[in-house]
Structure formats: C-alpha cells, structure tokens
Amino acid sequence: MNVEIVTSDLLNVATLVIMGITGLAIARIRNLFAVVMLSGIYSLMGATLYVILDAVDVAFTEAAVGAGASTVLMIGTLALTSDREKATPNARAIKGLFVCTLIFAALVYGSIDMPLYGDPSAPVHNHVAPRYLGESMGEIGLPNVVTSVLASYRGYDTMGETFVIFTAAVGVLTLIGRARRKKGGKDGGSGS
Amino acid sequence: MMMRRKMVLRVVSKLLIPFILLFALYVQWHGDFGPGGGFQAGVIFAAAFMLYGLIYGLGTLREALPSWVTRLVLSLGVLLYAGVGVVCLLLGGNFLDYDVLAHDPLHGQHYGIILVEFGVGLTVFAGIITIFCAFAGRAAADVNPHDPEETARAGDD
Numbered sequence: 057m058n059v060e061i062v063t064s065d066l067l068n069v070a071t072l073v074i075m076g077i078t079g080l081a082i083a084r085i086r087n088l089f090a091v092v093m094l095s096g097i098y099s100l101m102g103a104t105l106y107v108i109l110d111a112v113d114v115a116f117t118e119a120a121v122g123a124g125a126s127t128v129l130m131i132g133t134l135a136l137t138s139d140r141e142k143a144t145p146n147a148r149a150i151k152g153l154f155v156c157t158l159i160f161a162a163l164v165y166g167s168i169d170m171p172l173y174g175d176p177s178a179p180v181h182n183h184v185a186p187r188y189l190g191e192s193m194g195e196i197g198l199p200n201v202v203t204s205v206l207a208s209y210r211g212y213d214t215m216g217e218t219f220v221i222f223t224a225a226v227g228v229l230t231l232i233g234r235a236r237r238k239k240g241g242k243d244g245g246s247g248s
Numbered sequence: 249m250m251m252r253r254k255m256v257l258r259v260v261s262k263l264l265i266p267f268i269l270l271f272a273l274y275v276q277w278h279g280d281f282g283p284g285g286g287f288q289a290g291v292i293f294a295a296a297f298m299l300y301g302l303i304y305g306l307g308t309l310r311e312a313l314p315s316w317v318t319r320l321v322l323s324l325g326v327l328l329y330a331g332v333g334v335v336c337l338l339l340g341g342n343f344l345d346y347d348v349l350a351h352d353p354l355h356g357q358h359y360g361i362i363l364v365e366f367g368v369g370l371t372v373f374a375g376i377i378t379i380f381c382a383f384a385g386r387a388a389a390d391v392n393p394h395d396p397e398e399t400a401r402a403g404d405d
Binding site for chain 2: 215
C-alpha cells in the first residue's frame with residue numbers, strides 16, 4: 057500500500073517535470089516544427105497524467121486529439137505559413153513576462169481556496185456525483201458512468217458540443233475550403 | 249505528394265490502417281462498457297484516413313472519401329443526435345429523455361445512448377477530415393502551384 061502511494065507520487069512528479077520542461081522548451085525554441093512536435097509530447101504527457109488520475113476517457117481524448125490530430129493540423133498550418141518564429145523585441149518580451157507573472161500569481165491565489173486533491177468533503181464529491189455513482193446503474197444501466205453522464209444526464213450539453221464541432225468544420229470550409237480553385241498567376245482569384 | 253515513393257511508410261500504413269479502423273469501431277460500440285465513446289472513436293477513425301492522406305496524397309484520399317460524403321456525414325451526425333431528441337419528444341417524453349424509446353426504460357436509455365454516441369462519432373469523424381483536407385488542400389496549392397490537376401482535386405472541399 058505504502059509503496060503504491062510512493063510510486064504514483066513519483067509518476068506524478070516525473071510527468072509534471074517533463075511537462076514543465078516541454079513547456080519551457082516550447083517558449084524558447086524558434087523553430088516552429090520542433091514546437092509542434094513538443095506540443096504533441098506535452099499532450100501525450102497530459103494524457104499520461106489523466107491516466108494516473110484515473111480519468112481514462114479524458115486521457116483517451118487528449119491522446120487522440122491533442123497528440124494526434126492537432127499535431128497533424130499544426131504541421132498543415134506550418135506548410136501554409138512559416139516554420140520560423142519572428143524574434144520578439146525585448147521591450148515587448150518584458151511586458152509579456154509581466155502579464156504572465158500577474159496571471160500566474162492570480163491563478164495560484166485562486167487555487168489556494170480549492171479543496172485538496174482527493175478530499176472526500178470537497179463540493180464536487182457531494183453534489184450530484186454520489187447520485188450518478190449510486191443510481192445510474194438503476195436509471196441508465198451502463199457500467200461506464202462517464203458515458204451515462206455524458207450521453208444521458210448531460211445529453212443536452214453533449215449535443216451542444218457536437219454542434220460546436222459541426223460549426224467549426226463549417227467555419228473552416230467557408231474560410232479556406234474552397235480557396236484557390238480557379239488558379240491563375242494572380243493571387244486574389246479565390247473561387248467562392 | 250512527396251511521400252509517394254517511400255516504400256516502408258506505404259507498406260506499414262497499409263498494414264496499420266485496417267486495425268486503426270477496427271479499433272475505432274470497437275471504441276465506438278463499447279463506449280458504454282469501457283473507456284471511449286463517439287468522440288474518441290470519431291477521432292481515431294479520422295486518424296486512419298489522415299494517415300492515408302499523408303502517405304498517399306490528398307487526391308487519393310479524396311477519391312476514397314469524396315468531399316460530398318464527408319459533408320453529408322458531418323450533417324448526418326448532428327441530425328441523428330437532435331433527431332433522437334425529437335423522437336423522444338414525439339413519444340411523449342422530454343427532449344433527449346431516452347426512457348420513452350422502448351417499453352423498458354433501461355433499454356430505452358441504452359438505445360438512445362448508442363444512437364447519440366453514433367451521431368457524435370459521425371460528426372467528429374467528418375469534421376476532422378474536413379478540417380484536415382481544407383488545410384492540406386491549401387498547403388498543396390501553395391507548394392505545387394504549377395500542377396492545376398492536383399491543386400483542383402486537393403482544394404475541392
């Protein structure tokens with residue numbers, strides 16, 4: 057039992073340290089191709105963290121979308137733009153550092169009030185979660201409570217999310233889907 | 249495109265793609281018993297086609313999966329989801345209250361969830377393919393401006 061706790065702590069720390077290093081590297085590196093690859097690694101480590109937290113469904117999504125699909129889309133975007141980041145003037149970098157520090161401090165201040173991880177008296181464990189866990193087997197009858205919540209109790213929200221994806225695809229189609237079909241020497245001849 | 253001559257990539261991807269598709273179907277239909285569901289299944293299914301498009305070129309992908317198919321599937325998914333809700337309304341329940349879909353409320357819930365998850369899977373799959381093809385088509389047009397055939401096919405979405 058004790059050994060198990062230590063192992064999971066070690067895993068947590070190792071994952072978070074790798075995520076921190078990856079984040080710093082993303083901020084420092086100017087070659088955007090490397091940045092895209094690093095952000096894929098960041099997502100993969102995020103997925104690992106979700107697995108450690110027993111949120112397998114979320115980990116699944118993060119690995120498929122964050123590390124898989126969005127990496128390919130980012131590379132597609134790099135092919136359209138440039139794979140080198142422009143250097144930022146120092147004055148602007150200092151302003152950015154100031155804003156980031158401010159937001160970081162605000163986030164840390166906000167997280168002081170949050171209940172500890174795994175605290176059984178935390179509000180999230182005493183609101184609707186006990187009902188979902190206790191009665192979804194009798195009301196919905198599925199072993200995976202996540203699916204019951206997602207598709208039935210919160211079916212309305214999931215429908216909204218599906219419409220968001222639909223809208224995103226339609227938006228991309230409208231903006232760049234049909235561009236440059238009638239291609240000549242000129243640049244402006246988009247065919248929509 | 250540029251990877252047309254990479255023998256290893258072509259052979260390995262050809263071996264992998266059927267298993268990726270099969271795994272996506274497993275995730276889709278077993279989302280109620282294990283981790284997964286429509287969203288994850290849609291992304292994995294789309295990943296198989298994205299791999300195909302990356303290795304064999306966008307034109308080949310569009311021959312296998314024309315743009316009218318993805319556009320149709322994109323809207324079919326949301327229609328299926330909302331349609332299940334409307335059927336619940338017509339059967340006398342609330343919107344998306346699957347209890348009324350069958351005599352036994354538990355069966356009704358099960359049918360409703362499977363249909364709704366399938367709708368999510370369809371829309372996510374088609375949405376990701378659509379976005380991928382739009383970006384890649386634009387890139388192909390930039391990289392290869394003197395090949396109007398490829399550009400026209402690639403940009404056709």
